[in-house]
Structure formats: C-alpha cells, structure tokens
Amino acid sequence: MPKNKKPQGGRPNFEPRYGANKTSFHDRHAGRPEGGRADAGAKRPSSPRSSSTSDRGVDRRPGSKSATHRGYRPAEAESGAPKRRWSDQERAGRDEARGIRSRAESGRRETPHHQSERPRTDGRRFNDDRPRFNSDRGAERPRFNDDRGAAERPRFNDDRPRRDDRARQDERPRRDAGASTGSRYQGDRPRFNNDRGGDRPRYNSDRPAERGGDRPRFNSDRATERPRYNDDRPRRDDRGRQDERPRRDAGASTGSRYQGDRPRFNSDRPAERPRFNDDRPRRDDRARPDDRPRRDDRERTDGRPRYEDRPRVNSDRPQRDASTGSATGSRHQGDRPRRDDARRDDRGPRRDDRGPRRDDRGPRRDDRRSEPRASRDDWNKTSSTAKFEKTEDVVHERLEAKTIAAPEVDGVTFADLGIGSNIVEVLKELGASSPFAIQAATIPSILEGRDVLGRGRTGSGKTIAFGAPLVERVLKSQAGKRREYGRKPRAIILAPTRELALQIDRTIQPIARSVGLFTTQIYGGVPQGRQVGALMKGVDIVIGTPGRIEDLIKQRKLDLSDCRIAVLDEADHMCELGFVEPVQRILRHTQEGSQKLLFSATLDREVAALVDEFLVDPAVYEVSGEDQDSGTIDHRVLVIEHRDKAEILTSMVDRAGKTLVFARTRAYAETLAEQFDDAGIPAAALHGDLNQAKRTRNLERMTSGRVQVLVATDVAARGIHVDDIDLVIQADAPDEYKTYMHRSGRTGRAGRAGRVVTLITRQRQRRMTELLGRAEIDAPFESARIGDDIIEEITGRMPSNDEITA
DNA sequence: AAAAAAG
Structure with missing residues (x-):
C-alpha cells in the first residue's frame, strides 16, 4: 500500500464513485x-x-x-x-x-x-x-x-458574450491555422507537436529552452532600459515584456543594479561572517537603486566570470576532517556543529518574526543587518516567538549565498565550465547552447566535488545546473573502467514527486547516454519489476522518489554504497516534516562522504537538518535579480463570496490558453475537474488519489494540449513544466508563501507572460496579504462577483508578446 | 493538506 493512500477497501477513491450514474x-x-x-x-x-x-x-x-x-x-x-x-x-x-x-x-x-x-x-x-x-x-x-478550435468549443455559458472575437484571434493559434500557415506561429509560441515529440526528451523541463533565434519577435525588444522595481512599477503589460531568455536578460538588465544589495561573500564581507543570515532581500530596498552604494565590482561587465572569486578547492573532494576542510577554503569548518549537535531538538523552524508589512521592511532589514552574528550558532537559534507561536507559514532564514549576476557569465560556454564535449553537444541539442547564470555558478563547484546549495528562480535551469556536471563527474569517476553488468549506481537524484522524477530523467537521460551512462527511474505506483531489472543490469544514475528507493534498498535490490553524488531537487520541500526522515536514511546509504547537491527555488534554512548532517563546507549560490517577482508573472487576488466560487471558477477556466488550477485537497481537485467537464470544458485532474497511470496520462493530456485545464493538488506545484500555461488559478489560497511561489512558477516560463489569480474570501485578506509579503509579491486585491467584467478581463487574453513588442 | 512504498 502506498504510503500516501488511505485504505480504501480496495476501491480507489475516484474510480467507481463516478461514472455509473454520470453522463459524460x-x-x-x-x-x-x-x-x-x-x-x-x-x-x-x-x-x-x-x-x-x-x-x-x-x-x-x-x-x-x-x-x-x-x-x-x-x-x-x-x-x-x-x-x-x-x-x-x-x-x-x-x-x-x-x-x-x-x-x-x-x-x-x-x-x-x-x-x-x-x-x-x-x-x-x-x-x-x-x-x-x-x-x-x-x-x-x-x-x-480536432477539438482545439476554441470557437467551436462548447461554451460554459452560451448566453454570455463570447470572448472569442476579440480575445482569441491573435493570442491563440488554432490548430488548423497552424497547419495551413506552417511556421506562422512557431516564432512566438512553441507548438507541442513541433517542439516536443512524445519521445523526445523534454530538455526544457526546468529552463526556458527557446533561447536561440527561433523566437524572432522577442529578440528585437528586450525592454531592458525600462526602470523596474521602483514604486511606480510599470503596468503589468510592460512587466510581462521580457526577452526570451529571461534569466539571462533579467540579470542583464537588472543584475548590476542589485549587486550592491546582496553583497558578495568574498568581496564585501569579512570571511568570518556567518553564511546564513535571516533576512530575505526586501523589494523595497531594491527599489531604491540610487540610494544604494555602488559596488566596486559592478564595473565587472566585461563578460568575464568572476571565477577567481569563487572559493577554490584543490583536492578532489573536501574531507569531513576539520583540518582538511580548512585547507580547502572552508569558512565554517571551525564552528560548524558536530553531527550530534546538529540534531538538537531545539532547532525549530523560525517563525517569521519580521512581519509581513511592506512599509517597514526596509528599516527592519537594516536593523538585522547590524545585528552581530557570532557564529553558526545561528543555525540552531530558535526565535523566541517560536516557542509559543506556531503558524502554518514558517519562514526560514535565508541562506546567505554567493550571488551570481547574469552578466558575469556572458560569453562563458559549458566547455569553459569544464563540461566535456559530448555533453556540450547534447546540451546544445537540448537548447542550452550557453549556460544560464545558475549553471555557470554551480557547475565548476560541482565538478570540483564540493557540496553545493543552489537557488534559482522557478524554471531557471536548475536541472541542467546539477545534471550536466553530475554526468561529467560520474563519467570521470569511472574513466578507464568498463561498465560491468550489475554495477552499482554512482549517483542518485531525489525528487518529491514521481512526475518530477520523470521529468528530471527526461533531461538527464540524453546527457548521460551521450557518454554511455545509463539512468533509471525508481518511483512508486508502478510495478517494480522493470526498475529492478534495470538495476540488475547496472545503471549509473538513479532518479526517483524516496519511498520506492528506500523500499528497494530494504529489499537489497538497490545498493547505494558506491553512490558518490546525491542530489536533492526541491530540497527544502524534501526537508519538510515527514519527508526528511526517509531522505536522511537514503543519504546515509550513500558512500561515506558522498557529494551532496541541494537545489530549490526556495532554498532556505529549512534544509538545515540535512546540511548539518551531510554537507561539508557547502558552496551556496543564487542568481541576483532573480526573485519570483522580477519575472513575467502578473499576480492578482480576487476577493469573492464563497457561494460564488464554483461558478466563478468555471467561468475563469472557460478561456483560450492553458489553465492550471490548484486545489488544496484531492477531493476538491477531483470535484473541480468534474465540474469543468460537466460544464463542457474538458479538464484533467492530477492528484495522489489517481493511480500512476492516470496521473501520467492526465499530465500528458495537458502537456499535449488535449485538455486546456488541469486541476491539481500541490503535487503539481513544484518543478513540473508544462509549456504555455498562461494562467494559474488558485482555487484555494496556499498556506505557505513557498507554495505560492512554486505554484505561480508553473506559468511565466520561458519568459512568456503569465498570470496568477488567487481566489480568497474576505476573511482571508489579511492572511493573504501577509503571505504575499513573505513571497515578496505585489498583487492587487479586487472584489468580484459572478459575471463581473474583472473576471473576464483577468482570464481573457494575456498581454501577448506581440503587444509587448509593439 | 499533500506528498512519498508493495508484490
């Protein structure tokens, strides 16, 4: 019985209950x-x-x-x-x-x-x-x-004025239009059938793939001169205006401006400074570029990376031994808690005691900055408020990271970073001809064998950031040896959901195969026979979810004793209660001193439990100017009456373009999907009560465009990449700001415009305001009733790329 | 609340 399934007396929740008396x-x-x-x-x-x-x-x-x-x-x-x-x-x-x-x-x-x-x-x-x-x-x-012609689709409400006439023409190519005009739409909108055949690796699963010239309309206008982050922020239509290569570009346009805000480890700060402080960057600070002291290395715009700044490690891999550690540039070895200390009970999540109100963020931040921070005691420090106050939305201290600005990596190639030519070739085929900032930052350190923590905005290329160097390292570690039958895996990648594990494998596998290495997926919900068979033949890289991996370890069908690299994707999520123990047990099965790589868009000190036990002098990286809010996503909050919710939701998903709806529970996700179906809007559901075959298929139906609406629980919140989702609706507001960030990160990918609409009731306004504050997202609150124009305005056409350019 | 384990 899968852990996440309730005993059902043999009946899956959502299978027999429907259908018999339902009319499809x-x-x-x-x-x-x-x-x-x-x-x-x-x-x-x-x-x-x-x-x-x-x-x-x-x-x-x-x-x-x-x-x-x-x-x-x-x-x-x-x-x-x-x-x-x-x-x-x-x-x-x-x-x-x-x-x-x-x-x-x-x-x-x-x-x-x-x-x-x-x-x-x-x-x-x-x-x-x-x-x-x-x-x-x-x-x-x-x-x-087929059924994708928007105009022919049965409408949710036939009495309503149709949006089609004004909204759908430019924004959404019809299938047949695309067929007849061939390349007409390829320029600004990847077409499922062209870009990603069913069997083709989804290389852009975690990054915008279209970085080259295949998007001509974009390259002409990068909107880089426009001031951003000031109080009179540009209207969203303008904000959506991003280049096809948002990461790079966001950095290019804004990167240098922010460098002063997030001082570098090596340049601005004394080396003794603790790595982890508790402040997240405040937008209000960033909003005053002119106030900020200029940084010396701001001039560093010559396109050369500052690799010389990066702490170098000479030995292949730092040892746990403190003396060796200090020799390898460790900054924290001395006061790093020993393992036993690391498990102290009093290390709890820090309650966010900073308050969500935006107006007082700036000064408070300064206060914290001036707080003396002695040492890594910080790690175990518990906020006094945490003892008697407990909220759902815990904000952990931000990991202090070495910040990489995108301009620094201009002109750098994967080969420069140390990636072998075969892999470089595959990456190019995958659409990654030159590294993104997070990749340029982490790859050299990973190749050195260091433990790395990497934080990059949703969809900023994290998979390749760890995948390419991982393959390179596994390859080197067995250079000269022949691949034996039944060899043990050399690397393992853990993901929180099966879908994400699959997606990671789609990216890693072609990279690995290009150098003769094999990957396999190990996740639950499917018969283990194939997986075990692959392991018996011998694989080099295992990608999977904790449950099945631990299961196979227990069955002695998976042996991680030779595993020298372990990656945690969505690492902070994997460290949440109930997730972390299996992960810890799995990591303990890996080879002593194995290299650990932790990645997430919201990487913070929630990973402390793992860092303390498993990581040695980790290098921490993030990319400047890459906060969620600096992207191309327009955030809205609709304040509605609860009794209007169902109808408003149905009218919202009745639109052109792919819509992802998040619900808090599986049951509600299922209900909504059915409700949309019943209203004539084909919708698929994705949640843990479906069997794996249905999960995979329903996600694929959304990816392929056969349905335009996917209703999901938070199983789809992290990491999952579906092209062209231009609207995310949160039918239930999230409880945690991180959830908000990850859910909203399903849209606005590849630099495209995207919108996130959160439905709340009046009673929730305050909580929502606080949450948005923690997520550092600006979103107007608007009241709406059934049939209000605002709903149509919000769910109608997105600010299109054409408009942006015009 | 969700996610993650059968054969």
Missing part, C-alpha cells in the same frame, strides 16, 4: 456538429479514453462493441485474434486464464504472473497501466482538425 460530456455532446469535443467524440465514438470524464470512472470494457470503432472486437471472436503473435506458452496461459484448462492439468506450467494479468476476453492486454492506443497515440500525432 461525451455522451451529452456526441454527435453535436458544433463543439470541439463532440467532434472528437464523433471521430472516436467509443474510445474508452477519449473523454476526460471517462477517466473518472466510466466503466467500459476493453475493446469496443461498435463496429465503427477502430478498437472494435467481436464479442466472441478469439479466433480472429492475431494468434501468430502468441507463443504456445502464452496461448496456454490465456486458455488457462479462461478456465478452459484446469490448474491440475497444467501443473507443469503454473501460470506465470504475467499471464494472469490478461483479461480473459482476449489475449491482448488492456490494463490501465498500458498506454491506450486511442489516447496515447493522439499525443504524438498532430490533430489539426
């Missing part, structure tokens, strides 16, 4: 000449997977009874089955499953397990785990005449 959208609209979905239905009359509603339990037997369906199979037509495909043994197993042959008779060949899985009607397997012909095939095939 499909049924209701089948045959209607207008209406995109109906069209799709007409083409695939009884495809068991053609309607999203069917995912929630319309119970159909595999194979269609309809002679018009391509899955058509006569009721008793076994003789027509492609028998030649089956060996004698298989056929025997099939017969046995039907009960034609008794067990006693066939004792010689007790049914192998794989045979017992077969449905008795036919030799073919139509298990849920197996990709359906009808549904999955469509993903890889352009369907120009």
Whole structure:
C-alpha cells in the first residue's frame, strides 16, 4: 500500500464513485456538429479514453462493441485474434486464464504472473497501466482538425458574450491555422507537436529552452532600459515584456543594479561572517537603486566570470576532517556543529518574526543587518516567538549565498565550465547552447566535488545546473573502467514527486547516454519489476522518489554504497516534516562522504537538518535579480463570496490558453475537474488519489494540449513544466508563501507572460496579504462577483508578446 | 493538506 493512500477497501477513491450514474460530456455532446469535443467524440465514438470524464470512472470494457470503432472486437471472436503473435506458452496461459484448462492439468506450467494479468476476453492486454492506443497515440500525432478550435468549443455559458472575437484571434493559434500557415506561429509560441515529440526528451523541463533565434519577435525588444522595481512599477503589460531568455536578460538588465544589495561573500564581507543570515532581500530596498552604494565590482561587465572569486578547492573532494576542510577554503569548518549537535531538538523552524508589512521592511532589514552574528550558532537559534507561536507559514532564514549576476557569465560556454564535449553537444541539442547564470555558478563547484546549495528562480535551469556536471563527474569517476553488468549506481537524484522524477530523467537521460551512462527511474505506483531489472543490469544514475528507493534498498535490490553524488531537487520541500526522515536514511546509504547537491527555488534554512548532517563546507549560490517577482508573472487576488466560487471558477477556466488550477485537497481537485467537464470544458485532474497511470496520462493530456485545464493538488506545484500555461488559478489560497511561489512558477516560463489569480474570501485578506509579503509579491486585491467584467478581463487574453513588442 | 512504498 502506498504510503500516501488511505485504505480504501480496495476501491480507489475516484474510480467507481463516478461514472455509473454520470453522463459524460461525451455522451451529452456526441454527435453535436458544433463543439470541439463532440467532434472528437464523433471521430472516436467509443474510445474508452477519449473523454476526460471517462477517466473518472466510466466503466467500459476493453475493446469496443461498435463496429465503427477502430478498437472494435467481436464479442466472441478469439479466433480472429492475431494468434501468430502468441507463443504456445502464452496461448496456454490465456486458455488457462479462461478456465478452459484446469490448474491440475497444467501443473507443469503454473501460470506465470504475467499471464494472469490478461483479461480473459482476449489475449491482448488492456490494463490501465498500458498506454491506450486511442489516447496515447493522439499525443504524438498532430490533430489539426480536432477539438482545439476554441470557437467551436462548447461554451460554459452560451448566453454570455463570447470572448472569442476579440480575445482569441491573435493570442491563440488554432490548430488548423497552424497547419495551413506552417511556421506562422512557431516564432512566438512553441507548438507541442513541433517542439516536443512524445519521445523526445523534454530538455526544457526546468529552463526556458527557446533561447536561440527561433523566437524572432522577442529578440528585437528586450525592454531592458525600462526602470523596474521602483514604486511606480510599470503596468503589468510592460512587466510581462521580457526577452526570451529571461534569466539571462533579467540579470542583464537588472543584475548590476542589485549587486550592491546582496553583497558578495568574498568581496564585501569579512570571511568570518556567518553564511546564513535571516533576512530575505526586501523589494523595497531594491527599489531604491540610487540610494544604494555602488559596488566596486559592478564595473565587472566585461563578460568575464568572476571565477577567481569563487572559493577554490584543490583536492578532489573536501574531507569531513576539520583540518582538511580548512585547507580547502572552508569558512565554517571551525564552528560548524558536530553531527550530534546538529540534531538538537531545539532547532525549530523560525517563525517569521519580521512581519509581513511592506512599509517597514526596509528599516527592519537594516536593523538585522547590524545585528552581530557570532557564529553558526545561528543555525540552531530558535526565535523566541517560536516557542509559543506556531503558524502554518514558517519562514526560514535565508541562506546567505554567493550571488551570481547574469552578466558575469556572458560569453562563458559549458566547455569553459569544464563540461566535456559530448555533453556540450547534447546540451546544445537540448537548447542550452550557453549556460544560464545558475549553471555557470554551480557547475565548476560541482565538478570540483564540493557540496553545493543552489537557488534559482522557478524554471531557471536548475536541472541542467546539477545534471550536466553530475554526468561529467560520474563519467570521470569511472574513466578507464568498463561498465560491468550489475554495477552499482554512482549517483542518485531525489525528487518529491514521481512526475518530477520523470521529468528530471527526461533531461538527464540524453546527457548521460551521450557518454554511455545509463539512468533509471525508481518511483512508486508502478510495478517494480522493470526498475529492478534495470538495476540488475547496472545503471549509473538513479532518479526517483524516496519511498520506492528506500523500499528497494530494504529489499537489497538497490545498493547505494558506491553512490558518490546525491542530489536533492526541491530540497527544502524534501526537508519538510515527514519527508526528511526517509531522505536522511537514503543519504546515509550513500558512500561515506558522498557529494551532496541541494537545489530549490526556495532554498532556505529549512534544509538545515540535512546540511548539518551531510554537507561539508557547502558552496551556496543564487542568481541576483532573480526573485519570483522580477519575472513575467502578473499576480492578482480576487476577493469573492464563497457561494460564488464554483461558478466563478468555471467561468475563469472557460478561456483560450492553458489553465492550471490548484486545489488544496484531492477531493476538491477531483470535484473541480468534474465540474469543468460537466460544464463542457474538458479538464484533467492530477492528484495522489489517481493511480500512476492516470496521473501520467492526465499530465500528458495537458502537456499535449488535449485538455486546456488541469486541476491539481500541490503535487503539481513544484518543478513540473508544462509549456504555455498562461494562467494559474488558485482555487484555494496556499498556506505557505513557498507554495505560492512554486505554484505561480508553473506559468511565466520561458519568459512568456503569465498570470496568477488567487481566489480568497474576505476573511482571508489579511492572511493573504501577509503571505504575499513573505513571497515578496505585489498583487492587487479586487472584489468580484459572478459575471463581473474583472473576471473576464483577468482570464481573457494575456498581454501577448506581440503587444509587448509593439 | 499533500506528498512519498508493495508484490
């Protein structure tokens, strides 16, 4: 039983409950000449997977009874089955499953397990785990005449004035338009079918992939001269105006301006200064560029990286031993708590005692700056307020990091950073021809063998930042040796969700394969046989989620004793209560002194539990000017009446463009998805009550664009990359500012405009204000009732890239 | 509250 599933008496939550008495959208609209979905239905009359509603339990037997369906199979037509495909043994197993042959008779060949899985009607397997012909095939095939035509889609409210006329024309290419005009839209909008074939690695999973000249409209206008971060911030339409390469560019336009705000470790600060202070950068401070003292190294705009600034390590890998550590440039070795101390009970999360109010942020920050900080005692310091106050939204102290400004890495190549030519080549193919700031910062340190903490905005290229050097290092560590059968993995990457593990593997695998290394995914929800088989053959890099990895370790099917590199993606999340213990146990299985790499967009001292135990003199990096709010995302808060919520939500998702809706619970996510379906808006759900096959498929349906609405729990909050989500709706406001940041980071990727709308009730305004303060995000609050123009305005067309350029 | 473990 998976840990995250409640015992259901054998019944998955969301399968049998629906369907039987429900009418799917499909049924209701089948045959209607207008209406995109109906069209799709007409083409695939009884495809068991053609309607999203069917995912929630319309119970159909595999194979269609309809002679018009391509899955058509006569009721008793076994003789027509492609028998030649089956060996004698298989056929025997099939017969046995039907009960034609008794067990006693066939004792010689007790049914192998794989045979017992077969449905008795036919030799073919139509298990849920197996990709359906009808549904999955469509993903890889352009369907120009299907249901994506926005105008044909059944509307949620037919009485309402249609947005189509004014809103959909420019913003959202129709499929058929794209087909007829070929490249017309390629310039500013990656098309699913062009950019990412089903099998192709999603290289841009964690970074904007389109950095080259394939986006001509963008390159002409980078909007870099416009002042930003001042109090009269540009309107959102302008703010959305970013280059295709936002990270680089954001840094380029703003980077030097902020350097003074976040002093460098090596230049501005005495070396003894504790690495971790408790202040997050305040926007208000950054908003006064003129007040800020200029920095000497601001002049550093010649494109050369400041690598000489980076602490160098000469030995291949720092040892835990303090003496060696100090020799390798450790700044904290001396006062670093020993392991035992590190587990002190009183180290609790610090309550945010700084207060959320923006107006007093600046001065308070200065106060804190002047606070004397003696040593790493900071690590274990508990705020006095924490003893008697406990809130949901805990703000941990920010990790003090060496800040990399994007301009510093201009002109640097992956090869300069120490990445081998094969990998460089693959990275180029993946769309990463030159490193982003976070990559340029972390790669050399990782190659040196140092422990690294990396913080980069959502979608800033973190996967490659650890993936490329990891592969390079694994390669070097076994140079000259041949890859033995059954070799133990040399590196492990842990992710908090299965979807993220999959996505990471899609990026890492091509890199690894280019140098002859093998990766495998180890995560739950799927049979372990394949995974174990891969491990037995021997893999070099394991990517997975904690549960199954620990399971296989216990079963002695996974041996991490030779594992020299361990990566935690979304590390702060992995350190949350209930997550951290398995992670710690897994890390303890890795080789003594293995290199640890921790990455997250919201990396803070929540990772202290791991850092104290496992990391040696970590190098901490972040990219300046890369706060969430400096991106291309427009944040809004709608204050609504609770009774209006359902209707407002439905009207909001009835729009052109991909919409991701976050709900707090699985049940509500499911409810909403069904509600949208019932309103004629095809929607998929993604949450932990679905089996893994449905999770994977539903996410893929969103990625491929077959549905435009995905309703998810926070399983989708972190790391998941889907192209072209231009609206994130938080049906339930998050409780933590980090959750807000990660959820909103699902849009505004690749420098595109995106919007985040959070629905709250009046009672929640105060909490929401505080949360936004902690997330350092400006968002206007607006009241809305059903049918208000504001709703349509918000969910209508995004500020398009064309407009931005115009 | 969600996420993460069966065969």
